[in-house]
Amino acid sequence: MENTEAKYKKTFLIVGIVMAATELIKQLLLTFAVGQGSYQWWYFPWQLCSIPMYACIIAGVCRSRKVYASCLAFISDFGLLAGICAFLDTSGFQYELAILTVHSYLWHIVLIALGIYAWYVRAKCRVQKLAFCGGFLIYLSACVIAEIINVIAFDNGCRPINMFYISPRYLMTQVYIKDLAPVIGNSACILLYIAVTVAGALIIELIGSMITRPTKDLGKE
Numbered sequence: 001m002e003n004t005e006a007k008y009k010k011t012f013l014i015v016g017i018v019m020a021a022t023e024l025i026k027q028l029l030l031t032f033a034v035g036q037g038s039y040q041w042w043y044f045p046w047q048l049c050s051i052p053m054y055a056c057i058i059a060g061v062c063r064s065r066k067v068y069a070s071c072l073a074f075i076s077d078f079g080l081l082a083g084i085c086a087f088l089d090t091s092g093f094q095y096e097l098a099i100l101t102v103h104s105y106l107w108h109i110v111l112i113a114l115g116i117y118a119w120y121v122r123a124k125c126r127v128q129k130l131a132f133c134g135g136f137l138i139y140l141s142a143c144v145i146a147e148i149i150n151v152i153a154f155d156n157g158c159r160p161i162n163m164f165y166i167s168p169r170y171l172m173t174q175v176y177i178k179d180l181a182p183v184i185g186n187s188a189c190i191l192l193y194i195a196v197t198v199a200g201a202l203i204i205e206l207i208g209s210m211i212t213r214p215t216k217d218l219g220k221e
Contacts (some may be wrong), residue, residue: 008121009068012075013060015114019053019107026103034096041153041161048164048197049086051142052079052111069125070134072118076208077132077201078139080115083108085200089175115204123212132205136198143194166190 023045030040045053052075059071086092086108093104122131146163153161154169162170172178172189177196181189 004124008124009060011060011117012056012071015110016053016056016058016060019056019110022103022107023050023053026100029097029100034100039158041158044149044153044161044163046142046146046149046163048078048082048139048142049108049111051138052082052114055079055138056114066134069131070138072122073131073135073205074138075135076115076118076122077135077205078197079111079118081197081200081204083111083115086111119208119212122208132202135201135205139198139201140194166193 027043027045030043031037034040055071055074059068059075062068062071090105093101093108095101095104143164143166147166147168149163150161150167150169153159154167160170161167162173165172165174168187168190171186172181172193174189174193177189177193180192184192
């Protein structure tokens with residue numbers, strides 16, 4: 001079983017590294033081919049759809065089973081949610097360069113495939129009941145980091161930038177939720193958006209848990 005688990009971790013690591021390599025190429029193209037040497041902060045790689053890349057690398061190298069289980073939970077719940085929801089509005093996939101448009105489509109397809117694969121791996125293991133909490137904590141931590149990046153970058157002239165689309169420096173732009181801004185305020189809309197994302201990931205967790213049949217405990221050190 002250890003050899004099998006090592007293969008799973010190796011797969012996540014390889015996918016994470018490949019994603020990171022393509023992201024680096026994307027950043028270079030955006031900076032030099034599109035931005036004429038000016039870095040495009042709007043595309044800084046810290047969106048919800050970017051975090052699975054980091055989670056894959058961490059899952060591939062970490063020794064802690066709790067961290068590994070948390071990464072799997074994040075990829076299978078939040079990553080899968082991000083991949084699916086992105087296809088509800090593909091306007092953000094369009095770039096000046098065709099190769100970047102193709103990359104964007106492929107990236108989100110990979111997110112969906114990764115989410116399904118992570119569920120497959122979880123089906124082979126009995127991830128503790130609190131595994132979702134680990135994925136949830138990764139998401140919240142990523143939100144906090146995103147907000148720090150948003151504020152510091154914006155206040156220092158690195159604009160436009162709106163990681164996770166929760167910057168307090170911009171009005172909420174997410175469909176439906178943005179319509180509530182005049183009523184409850186922008187800050188409340190940001191918190192609501194985060195809550196809705198967590199609820200969506202939790203629904204995926206519940207559905208996935210009903211479908212899969214865990215056979216080994218992965219939630220213990």
